Amino acid sequence: MVHAAELVFHVLAHVRDTAGLAPSVFDPAWVAFVERHAGPSTERTLAEDARVIGRAATTHEALAEVQLLAWLFDDAARMAACADRNLDALSAADVDDPGLLPLLVESARRAAIEVLRAAAELEAEVYAALPPARHDPRALSAARARVERASPELRGCVVETVRPLRLRGRVRGARIWVGSPCDDEGPTAEHVAWQAAHEATVAEVHARAREAGVPVAHAPLEHAALVLLAERAARVSEGAAHARWLAHLRGLPAIDRAALDERWRAVVERSLRRD
Known part of the structure; x- marks a missing residue:
């Protein structure tokens, strides 16, 4: 299909x-x-x-x-x-x-x-008629299992591959779309797993912000999600792998809780308290 x-x-x-x-x-x-x-x-x-x-x-x-x-x-x-x-x-x-x-x-x-x-x-x-994507589902499953340690919300999400997204992802509810890991034009299984984790974290931060009455806008939401995932990755010794994924993004703000607006810093802390 x-x-x-x-x-x-x-x-x-x-x-x-x-x-x-x-x-x-x-x-x-x-x-x-x-x-x-x-x-x-x-x-x-x-x-x-x-x-x-x-x-x-x-x-x-x-x-x-x-x-x-x-x-x-x-x-x-x-x-x-x-x-x-x-x-x-x-x-x-x-x-x-x-x-x-x-x-x-x-x-x-x-x-x-x-x-x-x-x-x-x-x-x-x-x-x-395009050549089919060639990837090992076992590699993606293994990568996701590692990444889930840094992304609790990902465990409850359905992750599907949408090949043209390549390095990007999308989330709507508990449904996440990521590019297809592939050995030619596609991203690696590790990249796809971290992208899925980021999408799950965006959804999580969005929910926590709404609970706290914080007005949601794209830029601060993304920034807070990046900071939260980076902190969690470091806690489970996956900081280097997360940094490899992060390297594909351009023009990033400082990935540091101190760089967040006070309201968004509180949102991140709200999520961390639930871990």
Whole structure:
């Protein structure tokens, strides 16, 4: 089964104009990999679709909203079955996350979301023809077991691979998506495991912040999650492995509890007290 999210993020990985935004998944390595096996996107409608999406998703909030499409359908076949209808013609029975449907239908970026959906469907054949990811599930299981010592929340999460995410990850509820560990264009099993731990930690910190009445914004939330995971990794002698994962990130703030705003420092301490 091809996950619908794979097709959505495959398209979004080609949207160069979003590269400067935190939620962006634009990835030159993925674009180059696809081009080697399927030819340049300019030979398909993908290139123009990516430009349209990029012109609409010019802010963090806009891009995050457009990306919600990835959770609407669980598999590509179900998404394809609805291809002849616009989002506003779908019912809750047609989708896998009915709560998302009205948000997408009423979105100010609805046109871009429809373009993304159509582009994902058009790229399904190309995506299916790509060489399969080659990885050892045992290596990922072993890496996750090590990382869970530094990420208690990860134990209760379902972790799924969405290949075009590569080095990145996404979390919604207890469901985490990470890139596929692979021996060619993909990340290592260790990287994927730490990315999953980071996503679980973001969800945890978000919950603790809401409990404490701290207004949630992306930058301080991510910073607090990075600090919390780093502290936990050091406590279980996984600091070096965590640092290897951290090295792929650019422009980081100081990974130190003292660098956090007082309210977010209290949120981190609230999580640590639960360990």
